[in-house]
Amino acid sequence: MKIAIVGSGQLARMMALSGWTMGLEFSFLADAGDNTDCVNGLGTVVHYDSALTAEALYLALGSPDRITVEKEAVNTQLLRELQAFCPVYPDPDMIDVCRHRANEKRWLQAQGAPTAHFYLTNTRADIESALEQAQARLPKDDNKPTIILKSCAGGYDGYSQWRLKSSLEVAALDDSVCVQECVAEERVDFSVEVSVIAARNVQGEIEIYPVAENEHRNGILLTTLVPAQQVSSEQRDQAIAIMRNLLAASNYVGVLTMECFVTEQGIVVNELAPRVHNSGHWSMNAGVVSQFENHIRAVCGLPLGRAQLAQGAAGMVNLLGIDAQPEQTLTTNTQLHRYNKSLKAGRKMGHLNLQADTPEQVQAQMDDWVAKLYA
Known part of the structure; x- marks a missing residue:
C-alpha cells in the first residue's frame, strides 16, 4: 500500500x-x-x-x-x-473545523464539550467589549490576563496570541491585530494542562493513549509526562469520555489530539489537533504501539495496536532551539530523536524520550535534562 x-x-x-x-x-x-x-x-x-x-x-x-x-x-x-x-483522512471538513478557532469552539460546544467562555472580535471595539464583559464575570487578578486574544486562523505554539487585562493594553494593540477575525477567550484558572491522544480507524475501532501531563515554555511544549499525575480519576474519565464522543460525532479516521485544562470544575477543552501530536512522541519508545503507527494503521483500515505504556511511566523533553548530540544523551532509558533540521532559535530540533518504573522517576529525569540542556 x-x-x-x-x-x-x-x-x-x-x-x-x-x-x-x-x-x-x-x-x-x-x-x-x-x-x-x-x-x-x-x-x-x-x-x-x-x-x-x-x-x-x-x-x-x-x-x-x-x-x-x-x-x-x-x-x-x-x-x-x-x-x-x-x-x-482525516476528512477535510474536520481539518477545517480544527484549524479555525471560532469554528472549533462552536463545534466543541455543539458536542457538549466544555470550553472557555469566548467572544468573537474583528475590531478594537469588539476586543474592548470582550474585556469589559470578562472583567464583569471573572474574579479580579492583577497577575493574570483577563482575556487571551487568539487569531482564528494561523496561530500555533503560542503565536498570534495576546494576553490582555486592561484597556491600555487593548489600546496598544497594533491595528493589524484588531482587524483580524479572533476569539477572545476568558481566562481559565487551571492547575495543569493535559492532552488526550486517540486513534480511530475506518471500521470505528478506537484506541486512547494515557492522559498526558504537559509543561509549556513560551507557549511551546517543553515536557510531557505519562501517565498524568495531577489529574483525578474522575477528571481522567471525563477527558476520555469527551474524546470518545468527539471521535464518534465526527466519524473521525486517524489520530486526533485534544488539549485540555484541568480545573476545579473539571476538564475544559482548549483545542483540537487533527493529527499526530508532540505530546505523544513518548509513544515511539515507551508505547506498545506508537501514535505514528496507529495513525497509519487507522487510515489504512488496519486493526489498531494497543495504546498503552509498555512499562510504568514515560516522558518527553523537546529540544527547542538546541541540537543535542548522541554522545550527550547516551544514558540509561533515554533515546534521542533528531529531525535533521538546521539550527534556529526556538525551532523544534528533536526530542528525548525517557522511561522509568514510576512517574516520579521520569519527572526527576526530565527535570535533570531540562536543567542540563537549557542551562
Whole structure:
C-alpha cells in the first residue's frame, strides 16, 4: 500500500518511519519553497504547483492508496479534489473545523464539550467589549490576563496570541491585530494542562493513549509526562469520555489530539489537533504501539495496536532551539530523536524520550535534562 503525506516536516518523517516497518511506501506533498530535509530519502517528494490539477498531483505522488496530513495548514479544497482518486483522512471538513478557532469552539460546544467562555472580535471595539464583559464575570487578578486574544486562523505554539487585562493594553494593540477575525477567550484558572491522544480507524475501532501531563515554555511544549499525575480519576474519565464522543460525532479516521485544562470544575477543552501530536512522541519508545503507527494503521483500515505504556511511566523533553548530540544523551532509558533540521532559535530540533518504573522517576529525569540542556 502507498501512502501520501501532505507536509514534509518531522511528523511526516516519523509517520513514514513507522510505516516502513509495515512494508508501506510513502510520498510527500511539500508546499512550494518548503525545506524537505526531514523526509529526504523516505520517498518521492513533490512540491505543490497551483498550475497542476489534482489528478496530476495524484499521479506525481505515485497514485497513492491513501492520503493523510501532518498539519492543519493544508489546502483543504485540494484535499477534497483528491478524494476523487483515493480516500483522504482525516476528512477535510474536520481539518477545517480544527484549524479555525471560532469554528472549533462552536463545534466543541455543539458536542457538549466544555470550553472557555469566548467572544468573537474583528475590531478594537469588539476586543474592548470582550474585556469589559470578562472583567464583569471573572474574579479580579492583577497577575493574570483577563482575556487571551487568539487569531482564528494561523496561530500555533503560542503565536498570534495576546494576553490582555486592561484597556491600555487593548489600546496598544497594533491595528493589524484588531482587524483580524479572533476569539477572545476568558481566562481559565487551571492547575495543569493535559492532552488526550486517540486513534480511530475506518471500521470505528478506537484506541486512547494515557492522559498526558504537559509543561509549556513560551507557549511551546517543553515536557510531557505519562501517565498524568495531577489529574483525578474522575477528571481522567471525563477527558476520555469527551474524546470518545468527539471521535464518534465526527466519524473521525486517524489520530486526533485534544488539549485540555484541568480545573476545579473539571476538564475544559482548549483545542483540537487533527493529527499526530508532540505530546505523544513518548509513544515511539515507551508505547506498545506508537501514535505514528496507529495513525497509519487507522487510515489504512488496519486493526489498531494497543495504546498503552509498555512499562510504568514515560516522558518527553523537546529540544527547542538546541541540537543535542548522541554522545550527550547516551544514558540509561533515554533515546534521542533528531529531525535533521538546521539550527534556529526556538525551532523544534528533536526530542528525548525517557522511561522509568514510576512517574516520579521520569519527572526527576526530565527535570535533570531540562536543567542540563537549557542551562
